[in-house]
Amino acid sequence: MTVETNSKMTEQDVRSFSEMNGEPSWFTELRLRSFGEAQTLPLPKPDKTKILSWNFTEFPVHTVQSSVFDSIEDLTEDIKSIVDLKQKNLYIQHNNTPAFSRVSEELAAQGVILTDIFTALREHGDLVKKYFMTNGVKTDEHKLTALNAALMNGGAFLYVPKNVVVEEPVQVVFYHDDAEASLFNHVIVVADTSSKVTYVENYFSTVPHANGLANIVSEVFAEDNAQITYGAVDTLAEGFITYVNRRGRAARDARIEWALGMMNDSDTISENTTNLIGDNSYGDTKSVVVGRGSQKQNFTTQVVHWGKDSEGFILKHGVMKDSASAIFNGIGKIEHGATRSNAVQESRVLMLSEKARGDANPILLIDEDDVTAGHAASVGRVDPLQLYYLMSRGITKQEAERLVIHGFLAPVVRVLPIEGVKKQLTEVIERKVR
Amino acid sequence: MSTLVIKDLHVKIEDKEILKGVDLTINTGEIHAIMGPNGTGKSTLASAIMGHPKYEVTQGSITLDGEDVLEMEVDERARAGLFLGMQYPSEISGVTNADFMRSAMNARREEGDEISLMKFIRELDKKMEVLDMEQEMAQRYLNEGFSGGEKKRNEILQLMMIQPKIAILDEIDSGLDIDALKVVSEGINQMRSENFGCLIITHYQRLLNYITPDHVHVMMQGRVVKSGGEELSHKLESEGYDWIKVELGIEDETVGQA
Numbered sequence: 001m002t003v004e005t006n007s008k009m010t011e012q013d014v015r016s017f018s019e020m021n022g023e024p025s026w027f028t029e030l031r032l033r034s035f036g037e038a039q040t041l042p043l044p045k046p047d048k049t050k051i052l053s054w055n056f057t058e059f060p061v062h063t064v065q066s067s068v069f070d071s072i073e074d075l076t077e078d079i080k081s082i083v084d085l086k087q088k089n090l091y092i093q094h095n096n097t098p099a100f101s102r103v104s105e106e107l108a109a110q111g112v113i114l115t116d117i118f119t120a121l122r123e124h125g126d127l128v129k130k131y132f133m134t135n136g137v138k139t140d141e142h143k144l145t146a147l148n149a150a151l152m153n154g155g156a157f158l159y160v161p162k163n164v165v166v167e168e169p170v171q172v173v174f175y176h177d178d179a180e181a182s183l184f185n186h187v188i189v190v191a192d193t194s195s196k197v198t199y200v201e202n203y204f205s206t207v208p209h210a211n212g213l214a215n216i217v218s219e220v221f222a223e224d225n226a227q228i229t230y231g232a233v234d235t236l237a238e239g240f241i242t243y244v245n246r247r248g249r250a251a252r253d254a255r256i257e258w259a260l261g262m263m264n265d266s267d268t269i270s271e272n273t274t275n276l277i278g279d280n281s282y283g284d285t286k287s288v289v290v291g292r293g294s295q296k297q298n299f300t301t302q303v304v305h306w307g308k309d310s311e312g313f314i315l316k317h318g319v320m321k322d323s324a325s326a327i328f329n330g331i332g333k334i335e336h337g338a339t340r341s342n343a344v345q346e347s348r349v350l351m352l353s354e355k356a357r358g359d360a361n362p363i364l365l366i367d368e369d370d371v372t373a374g375h376a377a378s379v380g381r382v383d384p385l386q387l388y389y390l391m392s393r394g395i396t397k398q399e400a401e402r403l404v405i406h407g408f409l410a411p412v413v414r415v416l417p418i419e420g421v422k423k424q425l426t427e428v429i430e431r432k433v434r
Numbered sequence: 435m436s437t438l439v440i441k442d443l444h445v446k447i448e449d450k451e452i453l454k455g456v457d458l459t460i461n462t463g464e465i466h467a468i469m470g471p472n473g474t475g476k477s478t479l480a481s482a483i484m485g486h487p488k489y490e491v492t493q494g495s496i497t498l499d500g501e502d503v504l505e506m507e508v509d510e511r512a513r514a515g516l517f518l519g520m521q522y523p524s525e526i527s528g529v530t531n532a533d534f535m536r537s538a539m540n541a542r543r544e545e546g547d548e549i550s551l552m553k554f555i556r557e558l559d560k561k562m563e564v565l566d567m568e569q570e571m572a573q574r575y576l577n578e579g580f581s582g583g584e585k586k587r588n589e590i591l592q593l594m595m596i597q598p599k600i601a602i603l604d605e606i607d608s609g610l611d612i613d614a615l616k617v618v619s620e621g622i623n624q625m626r627s628e629n630f631g632c633l634i635i636t637h638y639q640r641l642l643n644y645i646t647p648d649h650v651h652v653m654m655q656g657r658v659v660k661s662g663g664e665e666l667s668h669k670l671e672s673e674g675y676d677w678i679k680v681e682l683g684i685e686d687e688t689v690g691q692a
Binding site: 388389390392396400407411 | 487507513517518523526528535538542575576592
């Protein structure tokens with residue numbers, strides 16, 4: 001079921017792939033330019049994690065062909081466990097294949113677009129062109145952003161027009177059940193002026209082991225006075241080498257709120273940046289992580305304040321067990337001119353075993369006087385006094401630990417707007433910390 | 435009837451001996467009060483009975499209906515029927531008060547015999563009303579951001595929900611205003627029965643105006659130095675502790691003084 005492509009993609013391969021997808025010529029050019037950049041650009045340098053020996057470039061095949069789902073009833077049982085059959089606005093990608101999509105008539109009539117990235121390029125080329133790696137993520141930031149553009153083989157596009165308020169959450173599932181597949185996904189979420197939307201994505205592996213790469217970029221744009229809530233539960237399989245970059249750009253009076261459950265079993269480098277460009281913009285990032293086995297991970301969460309009166313909050317809670325290790329970099333950056341901004345962050349890591357490693361690095365970079373900022377960080381074990389308290393009520397030690405850990409990871413679980421996804425994250429946490 | 439028997443209990447913390455031979459017997463149906471100035475070992479006694487990880491029992495025994503309490507883990511002690519209302523309850527983020535209490539109640543029940551959600555909520559509502567607690571307290575995270583008074587009420591709420599055989603209440607009255615004190619006392623008085631025994635640890639006689647003890651004990655220098663009935667607490671209220679010190683030839687009542 002695989003399309004034969006060499007893992008060493010050539011410029012010609014990129015061109016052919018682009019043409020096969022019927023992409024507009026500007027995009028083919030963008031791919032080729034990025035492909036050139038990728039040859040010379042260095043890897044990113046996540047603080048305190050050495051990744052030079054990680055394989056971000058070799059993969060078994062570029063694209064695999066997977067089945068499509070003709071109707072929502074035809075979804076696999078796995079997918080049905082996280083998707084409500086009544087879910088009105090839904091896109092499902094099966095490995096690299098756009099497999100199912102639907103948008104309610106009401107939203108479609110209002111001009112809301114939810115589709116795979118290739119259809120978006122063909123049918124909404126101008127809109128995609130406006131946002132695709134223009135002022136969100138740039139192709140030439142480093143080798144991995146360049147590769148993402150050059151080799152993009154999946155992704156989604158969500159556009160909410162001016163003044164449209166999407167009440168029900170939009171759900172996107174990246175379903176991975178082929179060990180040979182690689183995910184070069186690119187997601188664009190745009191909430192135009194004064195609109196509002198909640199987007200929830202699942203990176204959902206159902207195979208125990210993966211041989212491919214995951215190079216994921218999400219660009220999220222909240223235009224003036226718009227609001228975006230972006231939820232994610234990532235459960236990519238062990239064996240992937242994962243690079244995931246989720247970046248938001250909030251214009252004037254805009255809000256972007258992230259709730260990220262980063263539960264991959266793969267080695268993972270995650271960047272999550274919110275640029276508070278406009279005055280009075282607001283960014284809130286909540287992320288929770290469980291590391292297990294011999295996983296190595298790095299989570300850099302950054303909120304950059306450019307606009308005046310902008311407010312940014314970072315909350316990161318990580319649980320590390322076995323010999324897993326993770327670095328949690330939290331960066332609150334206030335640029336010159338962003339007066340009366342407020343940058344607050346909290347990073348906490350719980351270690352469940354002797355060999356686990358966790359490192360929380362709160363960083364405040366402030367280039368303006370009239371601001372407020374704060375940070376808190378801690379790394380430690382489950383508090384014995386908390387266990388004592390719970391046990392003094394008859395709760396077993398095991399159950400007490402479970403309660404404390406679930407409580408510790410609750411900030412993201414609580415705010416995920418789709419019941420099935422909330423339940424899934426709870427179950428993943430349960431499974432991973434056991 | 436259940437009986438908690440403490441015999442010749444010696445306890446140390448970080449190599450410092452705090453309790454130096456405490457003897458005490460508490461039956462269900464009885465309310466005991468332990469009074470005494472600061473630093474005499476009252477709270478250590480409470481923590482040692484429950485099994486606080488920092489306290490080490492070096493000598494003596496604690497039994498509940500003949501069962502060796504010191505051999506039990508903290509959770510086993512609780513399931514055997516002991517309860518400690520703590521002076522400084524932990525805050526646990528992300529765990530709601532209601533979920534926690536339901537877990538505690540179900541910990542005492544067999545699998546498959548868990549308390550139904552409806553019944554639990556009915557019980558909880560009823561008891562929160564007695565304690566004059568806002569409904570929303572049930573959905574707040576366990577003790578997180580609770581005021582001192584709210585924490586104390588919450589301890590008593592747990593007591594009323596769990597219905598232990600023997601409860602130890604460690605300075606449950608400290609930091610309470612008079613209205614809260616009345617409410618908390620009402621909760622404890624509702625527990626009074628043939629099947630419930632209680633050890634109240636307090637600095638102040640004030641609480642005993644609302645909860646009449648059957649037995650009053652005074653601790654000094656890590657021992658129970660005097661026991662009596664309710665009248666003892668009144669005498670302590672009016673005359674202080676000095677007369678006991680004179681009677682027993684004690685100069686400094688705190689632990690570590692011979």
